[in-house]
Amino acid sequence: MPYEPPTHTVERSLRATTGAKVIAGVDEVGRGAWAGPVTVCAAITGLRRPPEGLTDSKLLTVKRRTELALILQSWVTAYALGHASPEEIDDLGMTAALRLAAVRALDTLPVRPDAVILDGKHDYLGDPWQVRTVIKGDRSCVAVAAASVIAKVQRDKMMAELGIDHADFGFADNAGYPSPVHKAALEEWGPTPHHRLSWAYLDALPQWRHLKKVRSWADGSVPEIEGQLVLDF
Secondary structure, rough: OOOOHHHHHOHHHHHHOOOOEEEEEEEEEOOOOOOOEEEEEEEOOOOOOOOOOOOHHHHHHHHHHHHHHHHHHOOOOEEEEEEEHHHHHHHHHHHHHHHHHHHHHHHOOOOOOOEEEEEOOOOOOOOOOOEEEEEOHHHEEEEHHHHHHHHHHHHHHHHHHHHHHHHOOHHHHHOOOOOOHHHHHHHHHHHOEEEOOOHHHHHOOOOOOOHHHOOOOOOOOOOOOOOOOOOOO
């Protein structure tokens, strides 16, 4: 099924209205996984014509996504990755962990962006960054689409490597997300050191529920569970 290719429309708008010259597209992967880090990629592309077939990473086959990521890594002006570990996600909550990973990515770029195009409707980055949020930005904005593909391929590779020592969990195929294989391994073996222990999936594992972490909130608010996915056991 063909998709409209991404454009530089948002980037041109930011340049015209804010005077920004260096603009980074930012996207994340791993928000809803049970295991592994949340990964953010920041990509700077300028206004050049993008490689053929660039779009949201979720719309691409594994083969095409992998091929495109290799092309993008040399095509983009610059890119950088930032990660927040499962322990940081458990301690901070997903929104703060996303910000941590995004700042790590942006701070690693060789030049500081004047503005950031952030995929989605929520600005989890905030001050001092100048942010423009774009719903489905990974389909419509060239820099965000590039970040989407690079982030997905790099995190999938990382999860496959982590899965070498945990073959029963199928990380090479599910990248730490819910799946029947992942569910069965959790029931049998419990969480690995790469699992998020504040996630709701542990509520359905009576034999492992004692491992669940509950964040302490000074104001008495309920810990956030945004982005969590649960399978019925």
